[in-house]
Amino acid sequence: MTAASPSLRERVRTQLADLKMPGALEALDEILRQLDGGQLPPAAAIESLLGAQIRLRNDRRLLAAMRSSRLPAVKTLRDFDFAFQPSIKREQIDSLHTLGFVERKENVVLLGPPGVGKTHLAISLAVAAAQYGRRVYYGTLADLITSLEEAQQAGRLTQRLKTLIFPALLVVDEIGYLPISRTGAMLFFQLMSRRYETGSTILTSNKSFEEWGEVFGDEVMASALIDRLVHHCHIVNIRGNSYRMRQHRELAALLQTGPEPPAPRRPSKEARSR
Ligand SMILES: Nc1ncnc2c1ncn2[C@@H]1O[C@H](COP(=O)(O)OP(=O)(O)O)[C@@H](O)[C@H]1O
Numbered sequence: 001m002t003a004a005s006p007s008l009r010e011r012v013r014t015q016l017a018d019l020k021m022p023g024a025l026e027a028l029d030e031i032l033r034q035l036d037g038g039q040l041p042p043a044a045a046i047e048s049l050l051g052a053q054i055r056l057r058n059d060r061r062l063l064a065a066m067r068s069s070r071l072p073a074v075k076t077l078r079d080f081d082f083a084f085q086p087s088i089k090r091e092q093i094d095s096l097h098t099l100g101f102v103e104r105k106e107n108v109v110l111l112g113p114p115g116v117g118k119t120h121l122a123i124s125l126a127v128a129a130a131q132y133g134r135r136v137y138y139g140t141l142a143d144l145i146t147s148l149e150e151a152q153q154a155g156r157l158t159q160r161l162k163t164l165i166f167p168a169l170l171v172v173d174e175i176g177y178l179p180i181s182r183t184g185a186m187l188f189f190q191l192m193s194r195r196y197e198t199g200s201t202i203l204t205s206n207k208s209f210e211e212w213g214e215v216f217g218d219e220v221m222a223s224a225l226i227d228r229l230v231h232h233c234h235i236v237n238i239r240g241n242s243y244r245m246r247q248h249r250e251l252a253a254l255l256q257t258g259p260e261p262p263a264p265r266r267p268s269k270e271a272r273s274r
């Protein structure tokens, strides 16, 4: 018995085309083949068909989001090695990836020394949100502040602020690496005040909250910023070694062992005949 007669197949094909479901359309033949072969129960076939379309939609969303969000790379939870960073609670990171914090407009602050995976995790959360169809924007603190300062000088501050307030998720990476001017700090404070309870922000820093006064050049403003941030906030404190250094160490160890010994040479014809 076959699952679908040729004319039924054709009608399903037409329906999928009509509904603009190219992912499901492409998967249809293979799913019907498995259904016919008894490898796939009917309910699972429906799930597979819809799953194929959802995957294509998510890939397309991600591609579009990568263009508009300025994300510097695609990093995912799948390529994050939790064994290397035992101070990270896996359940906390997994639970953040279900994106409830974006719905609830809560913040995430990733703290820790360089190379421990702060940017990786911030990006993987942003990628998950983009795949889920939420608007995402990424910038380092220095880049975001420069863009705000430039906009202010050009009389376009309101528009620039709108662009940065609008996304459901904003990533502010690398707080603490570069010194910030007083105007820069005030513009950033303005941005964060406007985002407060209207959208989620992920911030990463190699400096503890106590040092943010120094980073922003103003203790009072920094504590007002932290106060708003931590009101609805998930803090991920990473204490551990740099993953970059691990890669360097592995390379150094490889170089130390020297080049591979030469392969044993095949004895010459004369030697073999001897
Ligand atoms: N635990 C990990 N598993 C896999 N890759 C990691 C891990 N931690 C960091 N990396 C990788 O190491 C590099 C440095 O990590 P990054 O997130 O930029 O560190 P940070 O932002 O804390 O300085 C990146 O290429 C990142 O993908």
Ligand SMILES: [Mg+2]
Pocket: 118, 119, 120, 173, 174, 204
């Ligand atoms: Mg980083």
